[in-house]
Amino acid sequence: MCDHSTTMFDDVEHAKRGFDIMYELMLQPSFCDVEVAVNSHSYPVHGIVMAAFSDYFKININQNCCTNQRTKVTINNVDWDAMKQIIEYCYTGKIELRTDTAEKIMNVAGVLQMPSLLNGCCEFLKNIIDNKNCIRIAKLANLYFCSDLKEMADEFLYNNFTEISKTDEFLQMDYAQLLEMLKSEDLNVSLEKCVFDGVKRWTEHDYANRKPHLYSLLELVKLPLLPAETLFDEADPMCDRKDPCFRLISQAIQWQTIPSRRAQLDSHRNTPRKLVNVALAVGDWNNNGPASSVQMYEPETKAWSPFMTLNTSLANFCTVVLNDEFIVLGGFENEQFFNSVDSYSIKNGAKTSLPPMREIRYRPAVAVIEGILYVAGGSIRQNVINSAEKYNPKTKEWSNVSPMPTARHEVGCVVFENEMFVIGGIFNSAYSFDAVEAYCPQKGKWRKCAPTTVKRGCPAVAVLGGFIYAVGGVQIGPNRANFLSAERYNPKLNTWTAIANISVARYASGMCSIGNSLILIGGSNGSATMTDCEQYDPSTDKWTPITSVGNRGHLSLIAIPKKRLNRIKPNSVIN
Secondary structure, three states, rough: OOOOOOOOOOOOHHHHHHHHHHHHHHHOOHHHOOOEEEEEEEEOOOHHHHHHHHHHHHHHHHHHHOOOOOOOOOOOOOOOHHHHHHHHHHHHHEEEEEEEOHHHHHHHHHOOOHHHHHHHHHHHHHOOOOOOOHHHHHHHHHHOOOOHHHHHHHHHHHHHHHHOOOOHHHOOOOHHHHHHHHHOOOOOOOHHHHHHHHHHHHHHHHHHHHHHHHHHOOOOHHHHHHHHHHHHHHHHOOOOOOOOHHHHHHHHHHHOOOOOHOOOOOOOOOOOOOEEEEEEEOOOOEEEEEEOOEEEOOOOOEEEEEEEEEEEEEEOOEEOOOOOEEEEEEEEEEEEEEEEEEEEEEEOEEEEEEEOOOOEOOOOEEEEEOOEEEOOOOOOOEOOOOOEEEEEEOEEEEEEOOOOOOEOOOOOEEEOOOEEEEEEEEOOOOOEOOEEEEOOOOOEEEEOOOOOOOOOOOOOOEEEOOEEEEEEEEOOOOOOEEEEOOEEEOOOOOEEEEOOOOOOOEEEOOOEEOOEEEEEOOOOOOOEEEEEEEEOOOOEEEEEOOOOOOOOOOOEEEEEEHHHHHHOOOEEEEO
């Protein structure tokens, strides 16, 4: 009796083995039927492989499929090295995306109509947007209809306009992109002069070709809000009396000098722009114990309001924002220290427990660079450590990185131009540090920077206008002192310079930049948490009081674009 049994043999390695062989055959031109030509370079490939992943190749090869000769596909105005990497990607399914190559690869992927690779490039670029590339990334995203990337690049550009308008990249922005930006209600500047200075600088860079655009650009600048000396000394000389631009400047001067005519001159140009950032005070301690509430400060109303309550009983945790989520790291409770990591969605409030840090760390340095979370230093009771690690949210894994040169905790930490700057700190409640060390993820190395002028434990730190600010702090030791002093670091010159003192000596305050100002809140004087809140204007070198958030110390103050918060309900408890 015959048993006619059947089975389906599934060789799971079949596709990979086949592509590996085709990749080897590609290196032997006699097996290739298509030639890719880019500028003066050429590359033999298998047409069927390229057509499988690129609609551009599919169309071009179909149009020439009847010839007996090798089909030549010419591609103009793309980077040759990026093209070679993409050809290899079609065979191997792998491609290395780096900060210095991703834009070029995305451009070629867009030309070749490769949606999967295009999406991969978009996800990578979302994590590396900065002052130097946001304009190019926004333009590239718009060209290839990558709406999420375009929104993120625009948001970064609008939120950091003052600093970006001083870069060389800003001068290369095309007219349509600049016009779109000036029309936006999301342009975040504290002084309208910043907008005027940007328009003036952009126009003068290529005056002959850009002069025809000046009127439409100045129409979007709120000229009546400029200082009078700017109108007379800078705006007026840009136009002759017959130029339409002169009428805009003349109206602005009249609005300022003849109040009785303001009703006749009423327009959108007379109304200040809205600041689109808010500040969120997260955690951590008040005079009654751990503070789990999050308070929101709106610069327009100069008022604080409840935002949410974190479902945690821990104290002295660290907080940073990663991918629209609060990341809460470590902390202690009942004399027990933790290495726990939780995330709280800023958009919908969901709480998620993440993999714990490899080591327990009390008050370490925490930063996010290019979508990766970095943690360095910290302490466990009397054991101060210098080890460092990073968390990749895509793989959900922690891995070690180069240890920080100086073991310490209670530091200040900021990110400037994709480097993690760790400032000051404390060692075992014995002494404070003036050390400043910067970690570069690309190089995987730390470097020493100029020390602060005094030894600041628990300083408040923030980045504003190309400078790193360090404010207040405490000097631990026999001559313990809380500091009134403040200073700022020039990364280009590697120097610290004193700025105006704050109103009350303190440490463990929260600080962030909003618009063209610093916001400093709370802190401790060693015996109690503080209620004092103040704002610093670098143009006048003055601190002025603002509304208090109440007693808060050892807290984080984080600037967030307001539109990210639309889905959150105030007072919500996040479980």
